[in-house]
Amino acid sequence: MIKKQYLMIPGPTMVPERILRAMVREMINHRGPEFTKILTAVTEGVKKCFKTKNDLFIIPSSGTGGMEAAVVNILSEGDEVLVLNIGAFGSRWTKILKAYRANVDEIKFARGTAADVETVEKKLKSKKYSAVFFQQNETSTGVLNDVQSLAQVIKKYDTLIVVDAVSGLITADLRTDEWGLDVVVAASQKAFMLPPGLSFVSFSKKAWQYYEKSKMPRFYWDFKSMKDWADKGQNPFTPPVSLYYGLEESLKMIDEEGLENIFERHKKLRDITRDGLKKLNLKLLASDDVASCAVTAVFPPENINADDLRKKVKQNYSVVLAGGQEDLKGKIFRIGHLGYCLETDIMVSLDAISKCL
Amino acid sequence: MIKKQYLMIPGPTMVPERILRAMVREMINHRGPEFTKILTAVTEGVKKCFKTKNDLFIIPSSGTGGMEAAVVNILSEGDEVLVLNIGAFGSRWTKILKAYRANVDEIKFARGTAADVETVEKKLKSKKYSAVFFQQNETSTGVLNDVQSLAQVIKKYDTLIVVDAVSGLITADLRTDEWGLDVVVAASQKAFMLPPGLSFVSFSKKAWQYYEKSKMPRFYWDFKSMKDWADKGQNPFTPPVSLYYGLEESLKMIDEEGLENIFERHKKLRDITRDGLKKLNLKLLASDDVASCAVTAVFPPENINADDLRKKVKQNYSVVLAGGQEDLKGKIFRIGHLGYCLETDIMVSLDAISKCL
Numbered sequence: 001m002i003k004k005q006y007l008m009i010p011g012p013t014m015v016p017e018r019i020l021r022a023m024v025r026e027m028i029n030h031r032g033p034e035f036t037k038i039l040t041a042v043t044e045g046v047k048k049c050f051k052t053k054n055d056l057f058i059i060p061s062s063g064t065g066g067m068e069a070a071v072v073n074i075l076s077e078g079d080e081v082l083v084l085n086i087g088a089f090g091s092r093w094t095k096i097l098k099a100y101r102a103n104v105d106e107i108k109f110a111r112g113t114a115a116d117v118e119t120v121e122k123k124l125k126s127k128k129y130s131a132v133f134f135q136q137n138e139t140s141t142g143v144l145n146d147v148q149s150l151a152q153v154i155k156k157y158d159t160l161i162v163v164d165a166v167s168g169l170i171t172a173d174l175r176t177d178e179w180g181l182d183v184v185v186a187a188s189q190k191a192f193m194l195p196p197g198l199s200f201v202s203f204s205k206k207a208w209q210y211y212e213k214s215k216m217p218r219f220y221w222d223f224k225s226m227k228d229w230a231d232k233g234q235n236p237f238t239p240p241v242s243l244y245y246g247l248e249e250s251l252k253m254i255d256e257e258g259l260e261n262i263f264e265r266h267k268k269l270r271d272i273t274r275d276g277l278k279k280l281n282l283k284l285l286a287s288d289d290v291a292s293c294a295v296t297a298v299f300p301p302e303n304i305n306a307d308d309l310r311k312k313v314k315q316n317y318s319v320v321l322a323g324g325q326e327d328l329k330g331k332i333f334r335i336g337h338l339g340y341c342l343e344t345d346i347m348v349s350l351d352a353i354s355k356c357l
Numbered sequence: 358m359i360k361k362q363y364l365m366i367p368g369p370t371m372v373p374e375r376i377l378r379a380m381v382r383e384m385i386n387h388r389g390p391e392f393t394k395i396l397t398a399v400t401e402g403v404k405k406c407f408k409t410k411n412d413l414f415i416i417p418s419s420g421t422g423g424m425e426a427a428v429v430n431i432l433s434e435g436d437e438v439l440v441l442n443i444g445a446f447g448s449r450w451t452k453i454l455k456a457y458r459a460n461v462d463e464i465k466f467a468r469g470t471a472a473d474v475e476t477v478e479k480k481l482k483s484k485k486y487s488a489v490f491f492q493q494n495e496t497s498t499g500v501l502n503d504v505q506s507l508a509q510v511i512k513k514y515d516t517l518i519v520v521d522a523v524s525g526l527i528t529a530d531l532r533t534d535e536w537g538l539d540v541v542v543a544a545s546q547k548a549f550m551l552p553p554g555l556s557f558v559s560f561s562k563k564a565w566q567y568y569e570k571s572k573m574p575r576f577y578w579d580f581k582s583m584k585d586w587a588d589k590g591q592n593p594f595t596p597p598v599s600l601y602y603g604l605e606e607s608l609k610m611i612d613e614e615g616l617e618n619i620f621e622r623h624k625k626l627r628d629i630t631r632d633g634l635k636k637l638n639l640k641l642l643a644s645d646d647v648a649s650c651a652v653t654a655v656f657p658p659e660n661i662n663a664d665d666l667r668k669k670v671k672q673n674y675s676v677v678l679a680g681g682q683e684d685l686k687g688k689i690f691r692i693g694h695l696g697y698c699l700e701t702d703i704m705v706s707l708d709a710i711s712k713c714l
Binding site: 005007009011012013014015020021023024025026027028029030031032060061062063064065068095096099100101187189195196197216217218219220222236237238239240241242243320322323 | 364419579
């Protein structure tokens with residue numbers, strides 16, 4: 001039987017044929033002028049997506065590697081840090097920070113809600129933190145944090161702001177410089193419409209001041225080394241060349257559609273998805289005011305197991321949905337609607353879910 | 358003007374069209390059964406290339422990431438370690454180890470020579486080391502260490518053996534289990550004939566005992582986490598899916614040609630390269646008895662700058678050669694002859710060099 005897959009998970013996302021084809025090119029010397037040209041151009045292109053003039057590093061790693069790089073370049077063992085945990089990727093910040101022996105305080109918000117600005121400010125008043133870590137978009141719950149308001153408050157306390165925008169970037173506006181975000185992390189396999197394998201991290205002047213004092217051990221993730229090599233138009237270590245070819249094409253497509261139009265498309269996809277699910281009488285994890293533009297988390301009807309439903313939808317219609325993480329494992333399913341995703345993909349997905357229920 | 362590139366550098370190497378095409382496939386769920394099948398199969402395939410039944414991890418990173426993973430999973434701050442430094446990648450072991458605050462002793466051998474077994478044994482007698490680090494093949498000088506003899510001696514001193522086989526694996530025999538190598542690192546962009554982006558690390562039972570005592574901070578590189586996820590047929594973090602597709606095809610090609618035949622091909626390529634260069638009256642950095650099967654380092658005639666010659670060869674014939682590293686920068690050039698490389702590529706390269714001299 002032939003199949004036609006609809007990959008409706010929040011990453012890896014579907015890759016347009018244009019990008020797949022762009023990746024089919026012979027290797028080149030990563031220390032030669034041809035590669036320098038590509039590296040320079042894609043770095044500028046990714047900066048535009050971050051809305052930043054800060055340094056930006058492209059790292060051969062998954063998104064989590066970018067998060068680890070963000071941690072080890074600004075902190076020392078024992079530093080006091082705060083994590084705003086609204087889901088599994090908030091917990092990931094905590095795990096990385098604890099692995100490197102920072103002193104972590106965590107505010108855990110109910111799953112399906114965003115970080116509450118007043119609660120955060122109260123905590124910041126009670127103790128001096130070196131840095132605050134949170135998500136733009138929490139992939140595990142489908143919640144979009146109000147990054148701008150959070151940043152506005154955190155900045156008052158002379159604290160570094162570190163944002164994991166891996167699943168959120170390009171699905172919703174994020175203004176790194178205007179909002180004063182010191183370190184922002186993204187990755188290739190989300191709204192950049194690329195296969196996984198690259199992470200992106202922007203690093204502010206203030207973050208560089210932290211770098212100077214930071215004593216956490218680092219080599220592969222060291223931003224100073226990346227900067228020194230970038231000044232020569234190269235990477236410290238061999239870059240995943242084929243993904244750079246894909247990134248060139250991805251940035252062209254983003255430029256053609258326009259960032260603001262892409263934000264609008266993602267908003268529309270989110271609204272269509274949520275409307276359709278509500279019409280099926282399904283309960284959504286996040287309320288409308290904090291709903292993610294990248295992924296929607298849904299409870300199945302009470303008598304139905306989320307993972308059984310996912311299996312059936314996949315078997316019958318090749319629509320691939322994501323499951324729940326942490327406490328939500330087996331209890332919810334998630335529909336990714338980011339990157340190379342259009343209304344027609346949502347139409348198929350909703351209809352497939354409806355028919356399988 | 359149309360061009361036909363000959364990428365004669367020691368990585369990234371030329372990628373066969375079969376592998377490029379294999380990579381052009383839609384993304385799949387990295388937590389679904391289809392990916393588990395691929396992960397399980399390629400892990401077994403890479404183990405065969407390592408000649409090992411040890412655990413083997415495939416990491417989204419460059420080869421240096423695999424080296425860092427090897428370090429942080431076995432050691433604690435202050436551990437006494439020994440590096441056998443025969444070139445720039447020996448220095449890289451030292452830099453990583455120092456970044457993580459191990460106490461590093463280094464034996465520096467003259468560039469162009471291999472690590473001398475007697476010198477190593479003398480050092481091992483003088484002090485107890487937790488681990489010894491060295492290269493199978495030193496990319497910067499084109500020297501192949503006698504891994505078997507080194508391992509035989511080191512094993513007598515109850516010391517962990519860690520081998521960087523990034524540029525050497527598959528170009529020359531390496532018997533991880535038979536020779537008792539505890540940790541071996543390789544990467545995708547060398548004789549595996551793939552684009553860069555994956556590193557491979559094998560980890561012995563004895564290495565796991567070291568892991569239990571090891572206190573270096575780690576999260577992204579943590580092998581216990583990789584093993585727990587591997588037992589479920591998954592990776593802890595999103596894997597570079599398209600490179601896994603390529604790896605499937607690469608392992609098929611390796612299997613079709615046969616490992617022992619591949620070693621023979623690389624020996625022949627080395628010998629043809631060296632004979633041709635000698636006929637051009639060029640001085641080789643490494644002597645015949647320690648000559649690498651992956652890369653040959655060459656001095657240009659006295660009145661010619663190595664980098665000028667490389668530029669000319671590239672401009673006139675699109676033959677891309679590598680330059681020197683560290684102290685050898687500008688003094689030598691290097692010809693990579695590994696991976697998807699045949700006698701005809703060497704014929705073109707030698708003739709191009711000859712005509713440009």
